[in-house]
Amino acid sequence: MSAMAALFQNPDLQYALWAFVKIFIILNGMLGIVSYLIYVERKVAGHMQARVGPNRVGPLGLLQPIADVGKLFLKEEFIPAEANKVIFHLAPIIAVVPALVTFSVIPFGPAPFFVTDVNVGLLVFLAMSSLGVYAITLGGWSSNNKYALLGGLRSSAQMVSYELAMGLSTIGVLLIANSLSLGAIVAQQSKFWHLGPLAIPSWNLFFQPVAFVVFMITALAETNRAPFDLPEAEAELVAGFHTEYSSMKFGLFFLGEFMNVISISCIAVTLFLGGWSGPGPASLGILWFMLKLFVLLFFFIWIRWTYPRLRYDQLMNLGWKVLLPIALANVLVTALLVFWGILP
Amino acid sequence: MIQALFVALSAIAVVSSLLVILHRNPVTSALFLVVSFCSLAGIYLLQHAEFLFAVQIIVYAGAIMVLFLFVIMYLNLKSDVETGVQIAVRRGIGWLVGAVLAAEGLWLMARHWAPGPTSLQPAADTDNTRAVGQLLYTRYLFPFEITSLILLAAMVGVIVMARGRGHASRGEER
Amino acid sequence: MIPLSWPLALSAALFVIGAVGVLVRRNALVIFMSVELMLNAGNLAFVSFARQMNSLDGQIFVFFVMTVAAAEVAVGLAIIVNLFRLRETVFVDEVNLLKG
Numbered sequence: 001m002s003a004m005a006a007l008f009q010n011p012d013l014q015y016a017l018w019a020f021v022k023i024f025i026i027l028n029g030m031l032g033i034v035s036y037l038i039y040v041e042r043k044v045a046g047h048m049q050a051r052v053g054p055n056r057v058g059p060l061g062l063l064q065p066i067a068d069v070g071k072l073f074l075k076e077e078f079i080p081a082e083a084n085k086v087i088f089h090l091a092p093i094i095a096v097v098p099a100l101v102t103f104s105v106i107p108f109g110p111a112p113f114f115v116t117d118v119n120v121g122l123l124v125f126l127a128m129s130s131l132g133v134y135a136i137t138l139g140g141w142s143s144n145n146k147y148a149l150l151g152g153l154r155s156s157a158q159m160v161s162y163e164l165a166m167g168l169s170t171i172g173v174l175l176i177a178n179s180l181s182l183g184a185i186v187a188q189q190s191k192f193w194h195l196g197p198l199a200i201p202s203w204n205l206f207f208q209p210v211a212f213v214v215f216m217i218t219a220l221a222e223t224n225r226a227p228f229d230l231p232e233a234e235a236e237l238v239a240g241f242h243t244e245y246s247s248m249k250f251g252l253f254f255l256g257e258f259m260n261v262i263s264i265s266c267i268a269v270t271l272f273l274g275g276w277s278g279p280g281p282a283s284l285g286i287l288w289f290m291l292k293l294f295v296l297l298f299f300f301i302w303i304r305w306t307y308p309r310l311r312y313d314q315l316m317n318l319g320w321k322v323l324l325p326i327a328l329a330n331v332l333v334t335a336l337l338v339f340w341g342i343l344p
Numbered sequence: 345m346i347q348a349l350f351v352a353l354s355a356i357a358v359v360s361s362l363l364v365i366l367h368r369n370p371v372t373s374a375l376f377l378v379v380s381f382c383s384l385a386g387i388y389l390l391q392h393a394e395f396l397f398a399v400q401i402i403v404y405a406g407a408i409m410v411l412f413l414f415v416i417m418y419l420n421l422k423s424d425v426e427t428g429v430q431i432a433v434r435r436g437i438g439w440l441v442g443a444v445l446a447a448e449g450l451w452l453m454a455r456h457w458a459p460g461p462t463s464l465q466p467a468a469d470t471d472n473t474r475a476v477g478q479l480l481y482t483r484y485l486f487p488f489e490i491t492s493l494i495l496l497a498a499m500v501g502v503i504v505m506a507r508g509r510g511h512a513s514r515g516e517e518r
Numbered sequence: 519m520i521p522l523s524w525p526l527a528l529s530a531a532l533f534v535i536g537a538v539g540v541l542v543r544r545n546a547l548v549i550f551m552s553v554e555l556m557l558n559a560g561n562l563a564f565v566s567f568a569r570q571m572n573s574l575d576g577q578i579f580v581f582f583v584m585t586v587a588a589a590e591v592a593v594g595l596a597i598i599v600n601l602f603r604l605r606e607t608v609f610v611d612e613v614n615l616l617k618g
Binding site for chain 2: 519537578
Binding site: 138 | 345369371372375378394395397398399401402405406407410413414417418471472473
């Protein structure tokens, strides 16, 4: 027994256990948010289309996600005959894991509300979004179905193209904050910018508006959402890369897509909207973070049900010929302004 | 603790590299190579190279291997068929040369030519990315600019090669 | 502290595995992947020496190696795709029209 007590005094082990508890809380919290995000999307979509969304299951349809999960678990799962079994099973897992890893570097609030603050936090986010490309590529290829393969290849080309513009748009933020660590970026946005009697929080939304717009558009393309969801377009490619997926594997792809949406929104809040900083004591930080996060998530849902889908060549045109030069110009202008001392 | 992590990551790297060259299906080889790259990235992190850890995953695992997978899927390659005496003879010679290389490496290691840990103290806790950036843009500025020229040349070369001959007018119709 | 010989041994092992891959496999793409493995083995040696000597020059070189490897992969894959268009094969021992 005293050996166990001595073991617990080990600081490495304590750190690991504390991190494990935080990860457990964040994981379950995010899973809960994802399932209710799907419900909110269906409700909002319904109201935008002049109908009421799901309202049968439970009061106001609030138990709909639970019914959905139950249905997905109970559906028959079949695997196409010629499919590559291992990769077929692996692809939905790869869809979810990088998005979850991103949550470990996001500062949800001050001191104990984040798992870790690595000093290359922004690069970890970019690395995980690069790894997310594999899920769709492998899912499309392993299904042994030409529609799925086309959807997978289109999607991987799209995601790789928009990653460039996304990375470049975050460089402006990096120049202003002078650090890659997400905690330092939030700390830089906690200050106020005084314009006479007016005190505006120094959010990067005001200092880097172009980068914010570019980041949000590329975030839509990276998560394969709305106007950029040709790879999973129902009317075009049967169901794109997840044609052959059923039951919980499809559920995992769906979950992975929304998890990606939430993680990119969390990063956008951290980089551009000031993270957890807001009026009032710092311990309210996590509530401010959640509020900003929900605003961005509503924005994602709103865009999906408002705009028509972009054709694939229009999509690639936008990524390479419009967003990439704009992001590069933004880096140049920001660098000049920081060098001349105009921007903080 | 760090040593245990290093041993675990290097075991993963070696096993997945072996599976890269042993597996018949090129897609599986590519995926094992991705695993190998990610474990190497972990080892870079243990060697206090945080910027390289992130860049390894972004560039190698996230871009280069995606390109490989793209080409393999585009060419619709099935598993390799490796039967026949000539091929087996060539394979045997290949393994023999590899064994000779491995023996050389082991012999060098056994003679302890690689030094152990030095008495140098690790540098002060400056941000690795900041230090790499400062070095890259002052002392290594010229190679940095040359690298951008290399990338430009590669991009132009790939576009010219991918278009093929006689397709020059096809791009202007849109 | 990790003694220097450990990552160097790993680098040597990966290099040998990559070299064997180049010699043994017929598929041009797998040969290319083995070349990438050898490049990574070199990168690992650079990084571990940079840690040992407490200088960052090794990490800068890794940066350049990665960039050149990316450019080389792009060009090499374009060549392989063109080869496939012409000869319908990616096996390097079937591209032997100049033989004899």
